[in-house]
Amino acid sequence: MAAQVEETRPFILDDEQASLIRRQEIKKKVQKAGLLGINTVVMLVVLFPLLYAVSMSLKSPGEVYSSTFRLLPESLQLSNYADAFAVAPLGQYIANSFIVASLITVGQLVSGALAAFSFQFLESKGKEIIFALVLATLMVPGEATIVSNYLQIGQWGWLDSYRALIVPFLTSATTIFLFRQFYKSFPIALYESAKMDGCSNIRFIFQILLPLSKPAIGAVSVNAFINAWNMYMWPLLVSGSDRYRTVQIGVSMMNSVDSQSVVLMLAGVVIVLIPSLFIFIIGQKSLVKGLFAGSVKG
Amino acid sequence: ACTTDDGDSAVVEGDAAEPETEAVSTDVTGEGQTITFWHAMGGDLGLAVDQLVDRFNETNELDITVVSEFQGTYDDAITKLRSASLGNLEADVVQIYDIGSRYMLDSGYVVPMQDFIDSEGYDISQIEPNIAAYYTVNDDLYSMPFNSSTPVLYYNVDMFEEAGVDGPPESLSEIEDMHDALVNEGGADMPIALTIYGWFVEQFTAKQGLDLVNNGNGRDDVATEVSFMDNDAMINILEEWYALYESGAAPNVGREGGIPEFVSGQAAMTLASTASLSSILNEVDGSFEVGTAYLPAVKEGDDGGVSIGGASLWALESGNDEKEQASWEFIKFLISPEIQADWASSTGYFPITTAAHEEDVFKENIENFPQFQTAIDQLHESSAESQGAFLSVFPEARQIIENEIENMLNGVATPEEAAEEMAAQINSAIENYNLINTPE
Amino acid sequence: MADVQLKQVSKVYANETVAVKPLDLSIKDKEFLVFVGPSGCGKSTTLRMIAGLEAISDGGLYIGQELVNHLSPKDRDIAMVFQNYALYPHMSIYENIGFSLKMKKFSKSDRDRRIREAAGILGLTDFLERKPSSLSGGQRQRVALGRAMVRHPKVFLLDEPLSNLDAKLRVAMRAEIIKLHRKLKTTFVYVTHDQTEAMTMGDRIAVMNDGNLEQIDTPFNLYEYPLTRFVAEFIGSPKMSVFKTRIHRRSDWQIKINGQYINLGSGLTSRLITGQSDDQRVYAGIRPEDIQLSHIRDNQSFLAEVQTIEQMGSDMYIHVAIDECDALTVRASPDTKVSVGDSICLRVDSNKWHLFDHQKEKTLLRSPFRPAAKSREEHLVS
Amino acid sequence: MADVQLKQVSKVYANETVAVKPLDLSIKDKEFLVFVGPSGCGKSTTLRMIAGLEAISDGGLYIGQELVNHLSPKDRDIAMVFQNYALYPHMSIYENIGFSLKMKKFSKSDRDRRIREAAGILGLTDFLERKPSSLSGGQRQRVALGRAMVRHPKVFLLDEPLSNLDAKLRVAMRAEIIKLHRKLKTTFVYVTHDQTEAMTMGDRIAVMNDGNLEQIDTPFNLYEYPLTRFVAEFIGSPKMSVFKTRIHRRSDWQIKINGQYINLGSGLTSRLITGQSDDQRVYAGIRPEDIQLSHIRDNQSFLAEVQTIEQMGSDMYIHVAIDECDALTVRASPDTKVSVGDSICLRVDSNKWHLFDHQKEKTLLRSPFRPAAKSREEHLVS
């Protein structure tokens, strides 16, 4: 019988070979450490404005005007946060923003999911033209319509109301686009199979398509929510009272340079940044998944 | 087509409100109404306003409820009001800064104070005449002064003593003379932190005794163009300003700077509204002694005074007599001596009624902080002549002026060019406005 | 009654691709028909037209004598198994199997009964609560079958249902599907591009090429009596070796191989379509198993040089090259002693030639009369 | 000199997966070695360790006697062809093929010469200006080969290079790669999970299973003398039928099939490893071609019922079930007359049994002495 397997002698490297291998390993470790170092520096740069805001919001007004830089406050002035709530109805603003952003998100999900379904799964005349028209809205700067929209909404008597803040944003080309992108990788066989099973379109959407579009829904939601939360120009125009003011507007009205106000203002800023950052951090994974990948496993 | 209406056009507009005027009779009490009050007082001032409102809500016997809404800066507030008029946004009482007055008159949706005063026979003699003058057109008081201020010079007394400088400057050119002493001996980084603020330009013009716009500073008739070119008011100001900047006496601190530099001890002086007094004292917190002085003249020997600044309260038409009456009740409350005294002490604004001076709170406050007195004296020394300009596009004009000052300081334009550019832009804005907004 | 008839059915896609040329075909009730052909030949399109997933461009489609062109898929009473199974990933196996019944508003108990019945047949009872993602390829395959089964459809359509499975599993599932067909006694239409599947599964096989139906016949007939050169080469592995040569009418019919005239067998010549002329150009095909290494060098054998050898363990394939055919494959016993470069002597079974017309590549041989195979159980020699 | 030696090489992935257990293996210079085994058995991992794409967890890897563990891929002088070809999509074919030369700073004219030479050999000359996306699967495959060729590397590594191609093309490319190996005279290491590829291409085949090397041998030896039950079943199609039974020492060695004792051939018993006892449990395997339908019902034959029949055209496979083996496959002539349900008489070639130990599933037979095959050209019967 042929010698098919070499003799299994215990394997020993000589010193020279061992040191070559060791050097290679050390080189790799050094590279990794270097990468980690650079990343740490860059991360601090990116994070700096936020860290700075937190730090300043915890300083006492007296410290604000100090002419030397100190990241850490002398003593934590947590009362700034309580005071910020006293100066402006931040609670109301946050509630408003939540209502507005949530409803916008839901609206975009529904309108986007339906529209994208039609674009991707159904045949119709001129569908691609309509789709192009939808995408073209991305190119129309909001400012090109804001005057007309404002006057229109004013005419309807919608100023200073939730509807004014919400309704114009109930759909978005980005959402439709994202959904359609996602649907593109959706196995068409599932649709056909559902059709063979006698499933109607609307049932298909809600029982099969949407349950399987979780990554897209996640991405769209996070995206829509963050954008809605961070809207500035439109709410600035249409909200006129604290009752309907969103956080971005409310907080920017705290803008002032006296040291007393600076700390409160920054406390306010930190407070309003937290929800969107929070949503971002919990939604980041699905955001990435939904924005860029999009396949149904099964 | 330029409007040929005289100043009475506002009154004509006001006539539209005449029926209401009559309707303000005994059976209209404003009882049980809820009215919205828009104000532009941020920060500490805002807290003070809210306190007043709360107090009114608690104490008024007519069960009127006032909802106060902060609308941002003065600019934001008038912008909001203007755009609100396009829709359904409603306010009953709004606080509008001095320079918004002409626009308010033109707007056609205000109820003149005079209507309330006349129908009730309210006695306004208490109101400081210099203050009332600003808001009076053809002897009718259109809005009720509420928070009135003038600009004053704040200076660091410790620094001045250190530097051996006698007292605050009386004119801009004097500042240059103190420069070396204040910096070298006083330890200041800069003699003065001069905020780029259109209001100061307006006040420097008044201080020169000159008009900003034609037609009697816009009070005899609707202004049709600026007059600061013809009377050299602007060029004088800009040249002095630029000279201070050039020499380093007044570095460019932007539109937001001024007070921060002063309270942090970098600047020996700054210009600011009297309204800033309490917050400046707060911020300085005793780290040095704060002195106040009259607004410096542009050149020595200028014989004008300062005009009243701050803001006034406007009652808006709502088509609901009860509501309008409620607004009036609220306004009356705000100008009552007791409230004014309180308000003045906690902010730095003048009490607009002389009676307030008699209140204990006020007296006490003046005793503790004699700096308050400067502003009052300054106002009293100014004549009603320097009542300030009336201009529909005043907010825009102020922006233009500030822009051009920035351009000048940044070396983009010389003082002459800046002044010319201001004139050109403001004139075109006036023309445009008058063209479109001719009452039908 | 669930025979399926296609009458001049054709399909032109929106982009002008002619996927299926007018096709006449009748699938008998309870038959297992396999569509086979190279990629892109129109198999799936045909199947999808039957399913109603693709509109029919022209022609008439009848299921159980009824014209169904205008019916939507759900009204045709057919079930389809997709290549990737198209299981609903978020539903349990139970729900997957029962989905169509739910859509058809079956009562809960009816549904349950049918689902359990199907699961029983397919050995899925233990998996009903699981999600598809936790099943193996073969199990998923069975779920897909189960989903089709519960509806008791008139016709089962299967589009390459095994192509995602690995080789071993494929063989096993092949057997299961055949068993299922026997059990359900329903019409099955099965698409594959794998000729082994086609040969082993179909009662009849429809070979398609470029939108045309080349031949529809029993597996045996396809192999033995291919109607076209395409079918001859497509069916069989290693594929038939085809010679580009001429036939000659001497005393007997002869064919020229390697410069030498070799007699055609009488069994073959008797089937020759009349009207063939001397020295006519033909394609002559011979399968690897119909050519042998020969010890005797006579006028019925010829010499050729070995080019490559493929040792398959169970067989050995010897590839030789000669003038008329650049890839002649010979099947030999695995222990045959031969090396590359050897000159070997080959002899063809003279009745096993396949002759095709030079131009249209159609067969020149009549197929002997044979009754159509009645079922897979019988494989008779003609 | 480009032999490749793996000494106790193993791979443990970061997630603790032991992909390759300590492996000793020496690949000879100019040899064509094929790694074969089921999915996930560690073939790719081994290849990638040789390439330097995967760090070696333990052991030493030598190329041409030199330890290369620490060298990065670019310093190992190897070329690799990837399953998906990994052509650079934005470069023309010319640039793709020349990329490695550019990286090695070859002069422009040298580069051009080598690219054209490789393109000539592979028949790509007409496509040099195109982008990969405009090529067919087979052409891309050739570009990938070309890219490897131009470097004149010491070793060629190929990881399932044909698995993305369709069946026909696969057969054609198989032949091309063999030709290329013969032309280049370089060491080739080839990974596949397809046993046909392995059998037809390799000088030697290394069968892996679950991170272990099961057997490395010539194709013929693997087929005839598998060392383990795994190899026996893995190689050969249809696969070997395995009986779970016992051997008995009577006068001769016997094996129990279908309740009946059948003699083992003397050729076989002479190879039996000593120490086997009476009534010992074994796995006994027999290949489909080593069992025949028999006319004679004697004590060397047994009866079984036909379960399914697969008609392949060239062969017919009959599946029967008996007690000891639930899938016994018999290869028969395609014109055999038999139907499902028939009881048929079967006789096994008594020297062709494969016997494996019941526990370790290792062979119980010595393989007769055979010189290692020198090259693919010789396939000798032992």
Add this chain to the structure above:
Amino acid sequence: MELNQPLLDDKGNGIRKKRGKKKCSIETYLYLIPALTIFFLFTYLPFFRTIYRSFFLTDNRGIERVFVGFQNYTDLLTSSSFQNSLIVTFQYVAIVLILGMGFGFLTALLCNRTFPGIRLFSTVYAMPMAVASSGIAMVFSILLNQRIGALNQILGTNISWLADPRWALISVAVLTGWLNSGINFLYFSAGLSNVDESLYESASVDCANTWNQFLYITLPGLKHISFYILVINVISAFQSFGQIRILTSGGPGESTNVIVHDIYRNAFVNFRFGLASAESVILFIIVGILTVFMFRTQRKEN
């Protein structure tokens, strides 16, 4: 075997008719109604209103009072202030693109290879996308303050970042770049991860060192997505508003008065809706031309 049976009977006509009636039904459009209604009311219609209004002078209430034809446009295009806005806008967009995309790309590269802590780093790099421009602008207004801001204190400089026209534009652009770098990081990361790993392996076997892999694999591999990132960034950069209004209000002088800010000022501060509408239309045309241009170049590439 069936062959050429008599073709369609009279039923055939029926079949043809059925086929003539395209499969598309109104159902297709039903699903589009919610989205299209919103678009119609709040994008298309207002957009046409804007175009219409741009030919008028409007009064305080936004009512078109005097038809002036293209005068708003000619006024704008000849006014030095608007020309300045255009220049400022283009400068601003250029800086934002370079910084935002550059930084996004850099951070994406840094996170391309796995190493411990990568989750944390990539979260931080993407985080700016979730930050409100208005909120962070207020932070920057302090951070950039000449005297009390951290930037001067750390750098030891004494620059008036927001009051000096040379720095003001750069400052707001840096802030915007920072804001955009988050989403750009995500886009570039996706682009990088889309580059087939085996290409790198293949290149490394082909003797390419790290730099050459970057040059010949990474960069070409990102070409496609870079284009989309560019388009998205251009569109969004043109629309920045909150941070500019809060940080500089267009100043000092008009050095940060980008078109969008000017539109806001003209419309809602100075109440010249007609003029603002004309500006909006010009902005749309600019963005439109750029987008179409970018798509064209892209298509030519392929």
